[in-house]
Amino acid sequence: MFEKALDLFEQIHLSLTNVIYAIAFNCCAKLCNDRAMKIGKELLAKMPENYRNDNITTNSAIDMLMRFGDVESAERIFRSMKTKNIITYNATIKGN
Numbered sequence: 303m304f305e306k307a308l309d310l311f312e313q314i315h316l317s318l319t320n321v322i323y324a325i326a327f328n329c330c331a332k333l334c335n336d337r338a339m340k341i342g343k344e345l346l347a348k349m350p351e352n353y354r355n356d357n358i359t360t361n362s363a364i365d366m367l368m369r370f371g372d373v374e375s376a377e378r379i380f381r382s383m384k385t386k387n388i389i390t391y392n393a394t395i396k397g398n
Contacts, residue, residue, distance in 0.1 A: 307325070308326070320353045326345055327362035327365070328365070328366070334369050334370065343370075354382065357385065357386075364376045380394050
């Protein structure tokens with residue numbers, strides 16, 4: 303259903319909240335195909351700075367990037383986070 307979720311995400315123009323970002327990042331991480339990588343990285347590039355302080359959103363982004371094999375970008379987000387929790391460390395260490 304992750305593919306269908308991304309289809310809906312592209313068809314319905316939602317106002318992007320931290321929850322929508324987290325859901326989209328999780329879908330992209332689960333699919334881990336070319337389309338998912340393109341969508342996930344575009345979303346991450348456009349994500350407002352204030353969402354980068356939200357642990358749920360940033361943890362999802364880190365997990366997605368690690369599954370894509372983009373360790374450098376995941377580490378950059380990890381280092382920029384003000385507060386980290388066990389989920390943050392797990393997403394970073396687990397990798398995929």
